[in-house]
Amino acid sequence: MSDRELYCDTCEGVQLFEMPPCVDDHGADCPELVCTGCGAAVLIATFAFHAPRLARRSRPSAHRRAA
Template identity: 45%
Template sequence: MTALWSSAECRSEHCASCAGERPFEQPGCADGHEPGECPEWACVSCGHAILLGSAQTARPVRLLATV
């Protein structure tokens, strides 16, 4: 996947719907992410949405009882 950054809110990515390299922008985030931190991106040409970023996982903590 190619990523040519031009700003925190705009980047170039391959769009599956357009079948080519297109500019992607971040729409307004309803989840409260700061600009440039939201994983949601939308193709400027067709609106195809993608999620980019690393997944955050929560591991359950298991306490061992010692006697």
């Protein structure tokens, strides 16, 4: 069982949160935590995303014609 201190909105303060037994087989990476003070549950969500690729910019032609 993993423990960590987080802010609990229900308790209105920093409380000890623990990970309940995970039925989804996440193991130590389970995103669910429960406040030991009031029992409120939180879900820790992490997002992984790749930086967008910039479109290739065409280089201005060295031989530009005047209008």
